[in-house]
Amino acid sequence: MVDGVILTIIKSLVLASVLMGFFAYMTWVERKLIGRFQARYGPNRVGPYGLMQPIADLGKMLQKENMIPEMAHRKLYIAAPFIAMTCAIGAFGLMPFGNVATIPGTDWTIHLYIANTSVSLLVVAAIGSLGFYGLMIGGWASSSKYALLGGMRAIAQLVSYEVAFTLAVIGVIIQASSLSFVTISNAQEHLWYIIPQFLGFLVFFVAAVAESNRPPFDLTEADGEVVAGYHTEYGGMRYAMFAAAEFINAITLSALGAVLFLGGPSGPFLPGPIWMILKIGAFLFVLIWIRATLPRVRFDQLMKIGWKVLLPVATLNLLLTAVAVVYL
Amino acid sequence: MDLVVFFIASVCAIASAIAVVAQKNPFVSALALLANLASLAALMLLLEAQFVAAAQIIVYAGAVMVMFLFVIAYVGPRGEIGPGARKPWLVALSVVAALLITVEIIVVVVGASLGEVASVDGDYGSPAAIGKALVTHYLLAFEVVSVILFMAAIAGVVFGAGGRPVRLSTDQVLAKEGESAVARRREASRAALEAARDSTTGESAR
Structure with a gap:
């Protein structure tokens, strides 16, 4: 808390609201882009250019019956989407959107980040790993084999790719010699880390696609194999919360990529938050592009990529970085 | 706060x-x-x-x-776990264990001087300070633990495999035995499927 308790609460509320709005309209962007990639229009009926589509979807979701399967573990079944959602939003909270800004017309200054600790990166990783439990509890509490298998797949995939992901990020940590997002993004003032850490960036990106359960690594909800995975038994708003948590995780990972490899909120002419949103948008565009382009991998291929390709490459990158930092 | x-x-x-x-x-x-x-x-x-x-x-x-x-x-x-699964000797053992831990905690708390508040400098507990302590003062213990963990990982793999032959994926069968082996396997599974279908339709006809 760099600005006192009340201001921090206000900033958190603003960030959470902006994040939810951003998420809602990214679903529109995604559907529009996927449509274009597949030579069709995408949503274009609700409002101009289909812009009211996310709100129409929300209205539809809210009207659905809140049913609970008879054999489900009721409390955990209800809690699971909340756990997933809370962790997804919480992990985003530490992202920096600039350094210090002055509010126009006054001499009040505020920090454009909610908190800056010496362990920011670890906290994001920790909250992210707690988010896994949402999927796992949801899969288990549904008392459905498909949901259980989907949850298990999700955990196996996330745990495997977290190793390569963390190793890739350590390269950046060594180079910036800090775990604080503010320090890391300030250290890239002259040179974005995507250039010296290109190998690490590649591993980071592939692992991030897998961590956010997005195609081609969306094995957890492979429709032909496990119906819809861990959220097979969920409907209405509870399902929507799982979907939102998943997309917000993708946004958080994009923000992490922007901070660690693309200089975070720094950039010429435009203010920090705008740059940050542009960089997150660029990452998300590539994610959508990949989704429209690549077919889903098989589970053994998924594990092979994680353990036999990404892990050695990430280790090599880590060793090279360590040698370079010590001897250059 | x-x-x-x-x-x-x-x-x-x-x-x-x-x-x-x-x-x-x-x-x-x-x-x-x-x-x-x-x-x-x-x-x-x-x-x-x-x-x-x-x-x-x-x-x-x-x-x-x-x-x-x-x-x-x-x-x-x-x-x-139902009520029948509770074994009396396990209950007795757990009570003894709980008592031992309580005694240990009391000894530690009374033995330690918890009167004054310890003062720490700003760097205390930061990743940098802990990293430095691990590779200087506690280097030996750190390395020994890493070797033990590595051994545990290998042991896990050995026990997990359990000496059973590893099931090959389609790609690996292709690489090892060629197209004909895959075709043979596919043929076998189709035959099994058809046999199963015949038996079920036979039953329903009856």
Whole structure:
């Protein structure tokens, strides 16, 4: 808390609201882009250019019956989407959107980040790993084999790719010699880390696609194999919360990529938050592009990529970085 | 503020610890243990140990407990323990163990001088300070632990494989035995499927 308790609460509320709005309209962007990639229009009926589509979807979701399967573990079944959602939003909270800004017309200054600790990166990783439990509890509490298998797949995939992901990020940590997002993004003032850490960036990106359960690594909800995975038994708003948590995780990972490899909120002419949103948008565009382009991998291929390709490459990158930092 | 957080985290820690042993459902029990670990992490934050708190969540909550839940979820749908499963000698043993731990805690708390508040400098508990301590003062212990963990990992792989032949994927069969082997396997499975279908239709006709 760099600005006192009340201001921090206000900033958190603003960030959470902006994040939810951003998420809602990214679903529109995604559907529009996927449509274009597949030579069709995408949503274009609700409002101009289909812009009211996310709100129409929300209205539809809210009207659905809140049913609970008879054999489900009721409390955990209800809690699971909340756990997933809370962790997804919480992990985003530490992202920096600039350094210090002055509010126009006054001499009040505020920090454009909610908190800056010496362990920011670890906290994001920790909250992210707690988010896994949402999927796992949801899969288990549904008392459905498909949901259980989907949850298990999700955990196996996330745990495997977290190793390569963390190793890739350590390269950046060594180079910036800090775990604080503010320090890391300030250290890239002259040179974005995507250039010296290109190998690490590649591993980071592939692992991030897998961590956010997005195609081609969306094995957890492979429709032909496990119906819809861990959220097979969920409907209405509870399902929507799982979907939102998943997309917000993708946004958080994009923000992490922007901070660690693309200089975070720094950039010429435009203010920090705008740059940050542009960089997150660029990452998300590539994610959508990949989704429209690549077919889903098989589970053994998924594990092979994680353990036999990404892990050695990430280790090599880590060793090279360590040698370079010590001897250059 | 610190005091409020301390009491909330302590109550959560004690309540979840009781839930771990009181819950009949092993899955819920494991989740209670997870809540306990998270409350301990909050207490560590109050002790200026940010790195240990984050590492606690990542390692225990993020990796160890996931494996616990993984196993529990696979072992049985609802492996609840009924009243008949309680063995008297186990109860007696647990009471003895609890008494021993209580005595140990009392000895430690009374023996330590908990009177004054320890003063720490700003760098205390930061990742840099802990990293420096690990590779200078505690280097030997650190390396020994890493070797032990490595051995444990290898042992896990050996036990996990259990000497059974590894099932090959389609790609690997292709690489090893060629197209004909894959075709043969496909033929065999189709024959099995047809046999199964014949038997079911035969039954329904009857």
